[in-house]
Amino acid sequence: MGIIRILPEHEIHKIAAGQVVERPASVVKELIENSLDAGATVITITIKNGGKTFIRVADNGCGMDTSDAYACLKNHATSKITSVNDLMQIQTFGFRGEALASIAAISRLRLKTRQTEQDTGLQITVDGGSIIAEEIVACPVGTEITVEDIFFNTPGRQKFLKKDETEWRAIASLVNASALQHKGCCFSLFHDERHIIHAPIVTSNIERMIQLMGADIGRDLITGKNEYHGLALQIEGIMARPTRYRYDKNQIYVFVNRRPVKNHKLITAFIKGYNNILPAGKNPIGALFITIAPEEIDVNIHPRKDEVRFTHPITVERCIQEMVEKALNDDIKQIAYPMQKSDQFTPAKVWQPSYRPDTFSHVTQAAPAPGGTTTCKAETEPFFIQQKGLLDVPVNEQIENETYRYQLIGQTLNTYIIIEIDEGLLLIDQHAAHERILYELFDNRFDEKTSTQLIFPIIITLSNDEAHLLNEHIAPLRFYGIDIEAFGSNTFTIRAVPVYLKDAPFDIIIKTFITWIDEERPITSEDFSRLLNEKLRALMACKAAIKAGDRLTTTEMHELITKLMACKQSTTCPHGRPTIHRISSYEIEKFFQRCS
Ligand code: ADP
Ligand code: MG
Numbered sequence: 025m026g027i028i029r030i031l032p033e034h035e036i037h038k039i040a041a042g043q044v045v046e047r048p049a050s051v052v053k054e055l056i057e058n059s060l061d062a063g064a065t066v067i068t069i070t071i072k073n074g075g076k077t078f079i080r081v082a083d084n085g086c087g088m089d090t091s092d093a094y095a096c097l098k099n100h101a102t103s104k105i106t107s108v109n110d111l112m113q114i115q116t117f118g119f120r121g122e123a124l125a126s127i128a129a130i131s132r133l134r135l136k137t138r139q140t141e142q143d144t145g146l147q148i149t150v151d152g153g154s155i156i157a158e159e160i161v162a163c164p165v166g167t168e169i170t171v172e173d174i175f176f177n178t179p180g181r182q183k184f185l186k187k188d189e190t191e192w193r194a195i196a197s198l199v200n201a202s203a204l205q206h207k208g209c210c211f212s213l214f215h216d217e218r219h220i221i222h223a224p225i226v227t228s229n230i231e232r233m234i235q236l237m238g239a240d241i242g243r244d245l246i247t248g249k250n251e252y253h254g255l256a257l258q259i260e261g262i263m264a265r266p267t268r269y270r271y272d273k274n275q276i277y278v279f280v281n282r283r284p285v286k287n288h289k290l291i292t293a294f295i296k297g298y299n300n301i302l303p304a305g306k307n308p309i310g311a312l313f314i315t316i317a318p319e320e321i322d323v324n325i326h327p328r329k330d331e332v333r334f335t336h337p338i339t340v341e342r343c344i345q346e347m348v349e350k351a352l353n354d355d356i357k358q359i360a361y362p363m364q365k366s367d368q369f370t371p372a373k374v375w376q377p378s379y380r381p382d383t384f385s386h387v388t389q390a391a392p393a394p395g396g397t398t399t400c401k402a403e404t405e406p407f408f409i410q411q412k413g414l415l416d417v418p419v420n421e422q423i424e425n426e427t428y429r430y431q432l433i434g435q436t437l438n439t440y441i442i443i444e445i446d447e448g449l450l451l452i453d454q455h456a457a458h459e460r461i462l463y464e465l466f467d468n469r470f471d472e473k474t475s476t477q478l479i480f481p482i483i484i485t486l487s488n489d490e491a492h493l494l495n496e497h498i499a500p501l502r503f504y505g506i507d508i509e510a511f512g513s514n515t516f517t518i519r520a521v522p523v524y525l526k527d528a529p530f531d532i533i534i535k536t537f538i539t540w541i542d543e544e545r546p547i548t549s550e551d552f553s554r555l556l557n558e559k560l561r562a563l564m565a566c567k568a569a570i571k572a573g574d575r576l577t578t579t580e581m582h583e584l585i586t587k588l589m590a591c592k593q594s595t596t597c598p599h600g601r602p603t604i605h606r607i608s609s610y611e612i613e614k615f616f617q618r619c620s
Contacts, residue, residue, distance in 0.1 A: 037126070037129040045126055047186075047191060048074060048075025048174060048191050048195060049075065049191065049194035049195045049197075049198050051075065051131075052069060052071075052075065052081065052199065053198055053202075054124075055079070055169055055171075056081060058124070059085055059167065060085075062085025062087070063085045063086050064083035064166065065208065065225065066210045066212075067083050067211055068083075068213075069081050069195075069199060069211070069212065069214070070082075070213075071195055071215045071216070072215075074186075074192040075191050075195050079170070079172075080168065081169055082167070083166045083168070084164070086139065086140075086166075087139040087140070087142075087165055087166055088137045088167065090146055093135060096124050096135075097128050097135070099126075127174075129152065129153040130152070130175050130176075130181070131172060131176065132149075132150070132151050132152070132171075132176065133150045133169065134149050134169070135147065135150070135169050136167070136168040137166070137167040138166065140165050144163075145160070146158070147159045147163075152176070152177045192215060196213070196215075201277055203232060203236055204229065204232055204279065204284075204311055205279060207225065207226050207231075208225055209225065210224045221235070221236060229262060229313055233245055241264055244267060244608070245262055245263065246264075246352070246355045247260065248261045248347040248350060248351025249261070250343045250346055252340075254339070255317055255339060256316060256317040256320075257314070257316045257339070257343060258314070259343055259347055260312075260313040261294070261344070261347050262310050263309070263351060264308055265606065266298055266595075267608065268308075268309055269307060269309065270308075271305070271306065271307070273295075275309040275310075276291050276294055276295075276307065276308065276311070276312075277310070277311040277312070278290050278311070278312045279312065279314065280315075280316065281314070281318065283330075283332075284330065285323075285331060286330050286331050290341065292341075293340075293344040293345045294308065296345045296348075297345040297347065297351075297352070298348060299593070299595060299600055300601065300602070301595050314344075321334055321335070353592075356594060357589050357594065429445070430444060430445045431443060437572075438573045438576075439572040440454065441454055441457075441581050447608055448606060448607050448608040448610070448611065449607045450604055450606055451607070452584070452603060453572070453597075453602070454581075456597035456601050456603040457597070458565075458570045458584060459566050459569040459599075460594060461569075461587045461591060462565035462568050462569055463562055463597070464591050466522075466565060467561075474505060475520045475521065475522055475523065476526055478520060478521065478526075482530050483516075483517055484515070484516045484534055486515075486516065486534075487514065488514060490514075490535075491510070491514045491515075493541045493542060494534070494538055496541075497556065500556045500557050500560050504557075505520070505522040506518060506520075506522070506525075506530075518530055524564070525567060528567040528568055533563055536563060537559075537560060541556070558598075566598075570584075588604075
């Protein structure tokens with residue numbers, strides 16, 4: 025006798041069901057999609073034990089009449105398509121016509137449904153795919169589906185379910201994504217009797233995000249936008265300030281053309297936008313809403329359509345990163361500079377620069393601030409920052425006219441400047457901040473005025489190899505105002521240097537420069553010179569910047585803050601270390617248990 029047997033039909037159903045129903049979260053997903061397709065504006069989801077024993081999704085959608093209520097439990101029952109051809113055009117969220125039947129096959133399912141025109145509802149109870157009870161019941165208009173004990177009759181699959189906590193997290197993340205995608209629907213989520221989410225209808229993504237993340241994180245969420253016309257690309261982002269983070273990436277939601285998608289490159293671009301201001305190994309919290317020309321994406325790389333591939337991924341990633349950088353940067357500036365807008369800030373906290381930077385070198389005493397308590401103390405010692413070149417450049421005109429709204433508290437550990445702002449404190453790393461300022465300043469070619477002739481030229485002696493490398497790549501040094509020249513076979517002289525660098529250790533700068541040439545040599549020449557330029561700029565900024573441990577005067581601190589805030593990218597130094605750490609009043613109060 026042969027060994028091949030035809031499986032009984034109910035076994036075939038159970039196997040097929042496994043393809044739709046992987047885990048409790050996939051049941052929740054199908055049920056929510058059906059509710060949305062039914063036009064629901066209120067969806068209530070109740071979960072017990074991570075969904076393993078109990079899942080209920082109730083909606084106020086159109087409901088079903090008696091024949092549909094029976095039909096929907098049968099395989100390939102759907103009101104959404106009539107032929108395979110329709111699959112191509114389908115606009116609804118679920119479209120396989122087998123979800124309910126599949127779920128019913130592997131659980132104990134109860135369907136309760138009523139349409140507006142009916143006085144009573146119908147309740148059908150199914151056990152492992154067989155109907156065991158039918159009743160007329162009183163119920164509100166809409167549909168409620170309860171799914172208990174999933175996989176009770178397929179122990180093989182039940183074994184693969186993860187811990188309650190893990191299954192629950194998958195459900196919570198899915199409900200969050202659905203709620204972000206459908207702001208026009210009120211979502212409630214309960215888990216083991218706890219009310220986790222209550223999200224009434226809203227009109228903006230940020231309002232929805234605040235509902236989902238809770239008021240605590242909500243107060244630290246900010247928004248950003250970016251676009252790129254060429255691809256009809258528009259990005260709206262919501263992101264938590266870097267003081268809020270997670271160990272995992274589970275709270276970074278990505279939507280492309282309104283569908284939740286998985287794409288780790290987009291998430292990486294989002295994280296990169298934080299420019300290392302997050303502590304090592306930590307991940308941000310946020311959401312990306314991307315719309316793009318449909319021909320720019322391919323969603324058919326995964327059967328569930330939850331992965332997406334872009335025709336121009338690099339452009340999209342760059343737009344995301346830029347958006348995050350700008351939003352975080354603007355946010356920091358806004359905190360320190362709400363400018364004349366807010367009234368509740370007392371004049372005592374306002375510090376107004378009362379000098380023009382070009383006349384600064386003659387000022388020994390800054391004028392008192394309007395309102396008085398914060399004044400720049402008279403300083404008789406020479407201005408360190410001025411010596412270091414911080415003041416040699418005309419400051420951005422606009423900045424000069426602004427009112428800087430912070431109170432300088434002082435310097436700690438001779439390294440960090442502490443200022444008070446409307447919403448808490450900022451700690452500024454003086455070296456990192458000055459590096460950033462100089463780095464942006466060095467953005468342009470140095471002209472004669474900014475270089476200074478050395479009375480005693482610097483002589484640097486190198487090995488044969490080093491001299492050879494340097495000879496080939498001397499251009500970036502000259503570009504930045506370092507007048508260097510071969511002098512004999514292994515010796516170089518430097519006759520002029522940028523004023524900012526007049527006391528810098530040039531032997532170290534040149535030797536470091538040579539090691540980079542050696543390290544980076546294989547890359548293309550264009551990338552190479554860009555990289556060398558950038559590295560050199562960062563190195564010069566580092567060498568010219570005030571150091572950790574340098575004592576600063578009050579005026580110098582104000583000057584540093586002002587210039588930092590005027591930077592294009594003020595939150596990190598050129599090496600990617602943070603310049604500013606923000607401690608919100610909320611955090612301080614929370615620590616001292618003065619608020620919940
Ligand atoms: P599909 O969603 O692919 O049509 P399902 O098995 O998920 O397949 O659902 C079958 C049918 O049952 C749907 O087409 C719809 O007509 C009906 N249905 C399911 N859930 C609901 C609901 N919550 N409200 C109204 N009708 C529903
Ligand atoms: Mg469906």
